[in-house]
Amino acid sequence: MAINRAWLAVVLAAGALAAGCAQQAPFALQDMGSFHIGGREVEIKGRPVKEVLFTAGGVPAKVDPNGIYQVEQMYVQYFIPANRRGALPILMWHGGGLTGVTYETTPDGREGWLNWFLRRGWSVYNSDAVERGRSGWAMFPDILPGDPVFLTIENPFERFRIGAGEKSFNRDLSRAKVLPGNQFPVQDGYMNFTRQNVPRWTTTDVPTIAAYTQLVEKVCPCVLLVHSQSGPFGFRVAQARPDLVRALVLVEPAGIGDIKAVDRLKDVPMLAIYGDYIEQDARWPTIRGNGVKFLEAAAKAGARYEVVDLPKVGIRGNSHMLMMDRNNGEVAQLIQNWLEKQGLYR
Amino acid sequence: MAINRAWLAVVLAAGALAAGCAQQAPFALQDMGSFHIGGREVEIKGRPVKEVLFTAGGVPAKVDPNGIYQVEQMYVQYFIPANRRGALPILMWHGGGLTGVTYETTPDGREGWLNWFLRRGWSVYNSDAVERGRSGWAMFPDILPGDPVFLTIENPFERFRIGAGEKSFNRDLSRAKVLPGNQFPVQDGYMNFTRQNVPRWTTTDVPTIAAYTQLVEKVCPCVLLVHSQSGPFGFRVAQARPDLVRALVLVEPAGIGDIKAVDRLKDVPMLAIYGDYIEQDARWPTIRGNGVKFLEAAAKAGARYEVVDLPKVGIRGNSHMLMMDRNNGEVAQLIQNWLEKQGLYR
Numbered sequence: 048m049a050i051n052r053a054w055l056a057v058v059l060a061a062g063a064l065a066a067g068c069a070q071q072a073p074f075a076l077q078d079m080g081s082f083h084i085g086g087r088e089v090e091i092k093g094r095p096v097k098e099v100l101f102t103a104g105g106v107p108a109k110v111d112p113n114g115i116y117q118v119e120q121m122y123v124q125y126f127i128p129a130n131r132r133g134a135l136p137i138l139m140w141h142g143g144g145l146t147g148v149t150y151e152t153t154p155d156g157r158e159g160w161l162n163w164f165l166r167r168g169w170s171v172y173n174s175d176a177v178e179r180g181r182s183g184w185a186m187f188p189d190i191l192p193g194d195p196v197f198l199t200i201e202n203p204f205e206r207f208r209i210g211a212g213e214k215s216f217n218r219d220l221s222r223a224k225v226l227p228g229n230q231f232p233v234q235d236g237y238m239n240f241t242r243q244n245v246p247r248w249t250t251t252d253v254p255t256i257a258a259y260t261q262l263v264e265k266v267c268p269c270v271l272l273v274h275s276q277s278g279p280f281g282f283r284v285a286q287a288r289p290d291l292v293r294a295l296v297l298v299e300p301a302g303i304g305d306i307k308a309v310d311r312l313k314d315v316p317m318l319a320i321y322g323d324y325i326e327q328d329a330r331w332p333t334i335r336g337n338g339v340k341f342l343e344a345a346a347k348a349g350a351r352y353e354v355v356d357l358p359k360v361g362i363r364g365n366s367h368m369l370m371m372d373r374n375n376g377e378v379a380q381l382i383q384n385w386l387e388k389q390g391l392y393r
Numbered sequence: 394m395a396i397n398r399a400w401l402a403v404v405l406a407a408g409a410l411a412a413g414c415a416q417q418a419p420f421a422l423q424d425m426g427s428f429h430i431g432g433r434e435v436e437i438k439g440r441p442v443k444e445v446l447f448t449a450g451g452v453p454a455k456v457d458p459n460g461i462y463q464v465e466q467m468y469v470q471y472f473i474p475a476n477r478r479g480a481l482p483i484l485m486w487h488g489g490g491l492t493g494v495t496y497e498t499t500p501d502g503r504e505g506w507l508n509w510f511l512r513r514g515w516s517v518y519n520s521d522a523v524e525r526g527r528s529g530w531a532m533f534p535d536i537l538p539g540d541p542v543f544l545t546i547e548n549p550f551e552r553f554r555i556g557a558g559e560k561s562f563n564r565d566l567s568r569a570k571v572l573p574g575n576q577f578p579v580q581d582g583y584m585n586f587t588r589q590n591v592p593r594w595t596t597t598d599v600p601t602i603a604a605y606t607q608l609v610e611k612v613c614p615c616v617l618l619v620h621s622q623s624g625p626f627g628f629r630v631a632q633a634r635p636d637l638v639r640a641l642v643l644v645e646p647a648g649i650g651d652i653k654a655v656d657r658l659k660d661v662p663m664l665a666i667y668g669d670y671i672e673q674d675a676r677w678p679t680i681r682g683n684g685v686k687f688l689e690a691a692a693k694a695g696a697r698y699e700v701v702d703l704p705k706v707g708i709r710g711n712s713h714m715l716m717m718d719r720n721n722g723e724v725a726q727l728i729q730n731w732l733e734k735q736g737l738y739r
Contacts, residue, residue: 075419078500079508083588087545099542101489101595102622102648104683106676108552114545115564120588124495129419142449146527152426162425180709181492182524183591185545196445197532199460200434206454211485240430242466245529249447276448302448319416330452337450 051084068374074166075129083182084265085258086120088191098330104291118190119251121258122147122181125266126161132168133267134391135293138262140172142275144198144247146180147173149274153371154236154243160272160370163379168392172266176277177255179245187248203244207367208324208331209233226324230364230372240371252280259284267291270391272382274298275367278338286311294389296320296382299367301334303341313349317342320355320378322365355381420512421475429528430611431604432466435536450720464536465597468493468527469520469603471612472507480737481615481639484608485519487619488647490593492526493519495620499717500582500589506618506716507727514738518612522623523601525591533594541592549590553713554677555579556669572670576710576718586717597628605630613637616737618728620644623715624684632657634710640735642666642728645713647680649687659695663688664731666701666724668711701727 094112099107124147125136139161150161150173159360165171167338178184178191185191201216203209204223209231210216212250225233259280263269268291273281278300285292286308295312297319304312325331342352357365362377369378386392396596440458447454470493471482487495496507496519511517524530524537524672529535549555549560550569555577556562561570571579605626609615614637619627624646631638632654637735641658643665650658665684671677688698703711732738 073421073423075421077419080502080504081494082498082502083494083585086588091545099595101542102625103598104625104648110542110545110548111545114547116543117546117584117587117590124497146427148427148527151470152428156426156428158426175527180529181494181521181589181591183526183588196447196456197458197462199437199457201460202456202462238463239429241463241530242432243527244463245527249445250513252449279448279450290492302450330454333452 052247061140064236066290072166076148077129079124079126079129081122081124081181083120083122085177085261086254088115088116090115091186091189091299099285101150117131117183118185118188119177119258120182121177121255121262123172123262125170125172126165128165128168130168131170132393133164133170133270133386134393136170136172136266137164137272138266139171140259140273140277141174141176142277144196144203144244145244146175146243147390148180149368150370152231153375154239155232156235157232157375160375160379163376164383167383172262172269174259174262176280177258178248178251183258184246191248191328192250193248195248197243198236200241203240204237206330207231207321208365209237209368210327212329226364226366228364229366230374231366231368232328233372236371240368256280256283258288260287263288263291268269268293270294270296270297270386272296273300274370275301278302279304282312282341285315289315291315294318294386294391296385297338298369300338303337306341306344309341309345309350310348312345316389317345317350317352318355318382319352320357320369320381322364322367322369322372323358324366325356353385401551418439418512423473423475423477425469425470425472425528427470427527429466431523431539431607432463432600433462434461435531436461437532437535460468462531462536464531465523465600465604466528467520467523467601467608469518469608471516471518472511473516474511474514475516476735477516478739479510479616479732480517480739482516482518482612483510483616483618484604484612485517486617486619486623486626487520487522488623490542490549490590492521492589492591494526494589495714496716499578500585501578502581505723506721506725509722510729512728518608520605520608522626523604524579524594524597526607530592537594538596539594541594543592544590546587548581549565552676554668554674555578555583555712555714558675572712573708575712576720577712577714578719582717586714602629602633606633609634609637613710614639616642616732618642618644619646620716621647624648625650628687629702631661635659635661640664640732640737642731643684644715646684649683652687652690655687655691655696656694658691661689661697662735663697663698664701664728665698666703666715666727668713668715668718669704669709671702671713699731729737
């Protein structure tokens with residue numbers, strides 16, 4: 048009986064696919080799940096024991112803060128399609144102050160890149176960087192050095208090329224100075240996007256790169272798809288394990304790798320994508336310039352790379368959050384085409 | 394071409410189902426995605442502007458900490474099966490110091506309750522409570538009152554009825570005093586379980602209940618499946634919206650609801666499940682006793698409830714983390730049977 052119903056769903060699914068309704072069609076997973084990877088144990092000593100009432104109406108429990116803590120681990124959620132067409136899994140790494148939610152449903156409720164690539168037969172591993180989201184975070188400054196950074200709701204609006212720079216935000220979004228033609232779903236999505244922001248440190252690159260490297264060693268060979276802050280993480284991890292990173296898709300990388308070891312990238316094909324409004328921004332011409340210079344240095348050591356400035360190929364209006372922009376499918380298709388050219392799709 | 398391959402996958406899937414390999418068989422999703430819900434805006438004033446280098450090798454950015462913050466929102470991830478057999482979605486709410494990861498893959502790599510119920514045709518909404526995981530957290534004590542609680546690796550071992558109470562933990566797990574017959578996957582899973590722990594506050598019940606209530610108002614009528622700290626949240630939210638909560642599955646609830654409003658539960662069927670080793674524990678006889686008393690009070694107001702002490706029905710060895718225990722499928726089946734009895738499965 049269950050099987051008959053399953054069959055019916057499947058027939059409907061195939062019918063919907065045939066009719067071209069890819070967005071609404073069901074899709075089959077071989078498996079999905081999650082795990083944590085990496086981290087280390089740290090001992091804390093000499094603190095007083097506390098009594099904690101964990102739940103109102105519960106029973107108080109003694110909590111001894113002295114002892115060993117598990118810290119700097121990383122959360123990874125994976126989705127394996129039944130009909131695998133990507134030759135390798137794609138690892139999606141998010142940017143600063145965010146989590147793997149970046150690649151899920153867009154803030155205005157459309158499908159994100161996780162579903163987009165999964166529907167096309169790619170296995171996807173979507174992680175939360177160390178000290179973000181489901182990876183958890185540790186005592187500071189005892190374990191994590193320094194303070195976390197919290198962002199106001201206006202900060203990403205003005206810094207992510209959604210609004211026209213400083214002072215462009217207005218809580219009444221209809222009065223905010225949005226960059227003309229911007230593809231970010233401001234009215235329907237910006238306030239939801241602020242809900243996706245999480246505190247972040249600026250002092251945790253070393254454990255973050257360590258955890259990402261362990262992830263690559265566990266689940267690769269693979270494609271890395273990195274965004275913003277994870278750009279430099281992608282470069283560094285590819286430099287550490289060029290045997291396991293078969294392609295590096297850099298979506299507006301916010302930094303570079305180890306310039307002294309660019310030759311490590313000679314067999315890693317790289318695609319760097321930049322959105323719109325770069326020239327008029329206070330910071331992005333330098334960030335993009337540094338990224339391109341790094342890729343050029345890698346090319347001198349034998350690496351193949353492509354830089355796509357989206358406006359130059361007729362894709363206009365992209366903010367820094369390209370995977371959430373209204374035309375996120377168009378940008379995904381550009382990545383898909385490049386991956387096919389690398390022989391990574393069957 | 395893509396469709397032919399999809400069909401092939403589907404035929405294989407149906408074959409595997411027919412062969413009874415439910416764990417390994419593919420399953421079809423109608424949709425999956427995520428959203429944030431709830432929260433509020435808070436203004437912070439009078440702080441100095443900082444310059445932050447977000448990414449090594451990047452370009453410093455001014456960060457003005459003054460302004461409006463989005464806080465106390467909640468993250469929800471949903472999975473809708475193609476072949477829906479549950480009459481209503483199940484909302485899974487995790488316990489203290491944890492996130493929605495509770496219901497995903499078990500710490501030793503087996504399928505968790507999220508997949509278990511999804512494979513049987515239930516839509517599942519799995520959330521991270523306010524200030525945990527992908528919900529993010531806010532400045533403290535400025536916005537979140539008090540300090541976060543961090544747990545050592547030994548704390549859950551001794552408090553969650555895995556080990557035999559205080560001083561039962563040993564970092565060399567082969568020398569730890571595990572409760573005899575315990576079903577928690579200690580050797581293969583306990584250290585991974587410690588990676589799932591996240592900091593938590595004990596002062597955030599009000600915004601947490603508010604966000605859960607908004608979630609229920611958005612996606613229900615539904616079944617609530619709650620664990621430990623979310624036990625009292627489940628009671629409270631069911632009391633707030635008994636018209637939307639059609640069944641309440643309480644897995645070792647750590648607290649109770651509003652005793653003055655038990656009549657609000659008169660039309661909400663309730664199932665409370667308790668694991669093993671309760672009597673010999675320092676806190677659980679009281680916690681269980683309070684829970685049962687609350688249910689009895691609700692029954693006097695007309696509510697229907699069932700209390701299942703697992704050892705009394707022959708299911709032995711369960712820790713507080715029943716959804717991760719080796720026999721998690723057996724406990725899930727007991728919940729499934731009860732839901733079927735409530736007429737919630739077709």
